Amino acid sequence: MKKKRMLAAVTAAAVLALGVILLWRLFTQREQPSQSLDVYYFYDNPCLSCNDEGEFTEFFNQQTGDIKKYCSYTLHIYNTFTGSEEELVKCLEHAGLSREDYTGYLLVMNESFLAESDIQEGENLREMFWRESGLGETPEVMEYYYRDTCKDCQAIKETMEAFFAGHPEIPAVRLNTDNPQTKAAFKDLMSKENVPSERIQIPYVIYQGRHYSGNAEIEAALENICEESERVSQ
DSSP: OHHHHHHHHHHHHHHHHHHHHHHHHHHHHTTSOOSEEEEEEEEOOSOTTSOHHHHHHHHHHHHHGGGGGGOEEEEEEEEGGGOOHHHHHHHHHHTTOOGGGOOSEEEEETTEEEETHHHHOHHHHHHHHHHHTTOOSOOOOEEEEEOTTOHHHHHHHHHHHHHHHHOTTSOEEEEETTSHHHHHHHHHHHHHTTOOGGGOOSSEEEETTEEEEHHHHHHHHHHHHHHHHHHHHO
16 A cells, blocks of 8 residues: 555656646747847948947847847847958848848848848838747737936836736837937837827837827826736636
């Protein structure tokens, strides 16, 4: 009898351990980078004291937001005014482009590319980054536009970060419009979406195609999203 009980206990422990391992693998599977991706950004600027590299790196990090953690990548940045012709030609050929197609700004991932103003559209950048990482369709992300110098943004900062921490299932991109490229992208998006000027107010949130302007609207939207999330999980 004792041997049977011991055997049963050992079996139960083994099954429990196997279940824990399987659950851990399922939970962490999405967190693991699928493959390594080389991201190339070329620009042409004779101003050597300008911080194009830093501004684009910040812009890239903001636009890709939380989705970066699902992909292993290396960001290569070259100012073609100072050289880098070999790297440029190699990327152009890989993307099926000629040297004449390069007009000063180019983003290349594998055989896909964005040029000029298309780079500024963060949605284009995210979609290409996610797709070329081998991860399928881009997930629905929450775009949060803010400024470090904005009092309303400071007032809602804790609320936003608490929401992001409590809802890891919603990838977030935090877009600081103090960055010139991010500011230009935000203005282009507002124009493209025909948003009335009186509705353009920082902080600004876009989620599932809906726009929320100002703290009051955003806080109400977050509350509704939380309630919907609770209903779905029940």
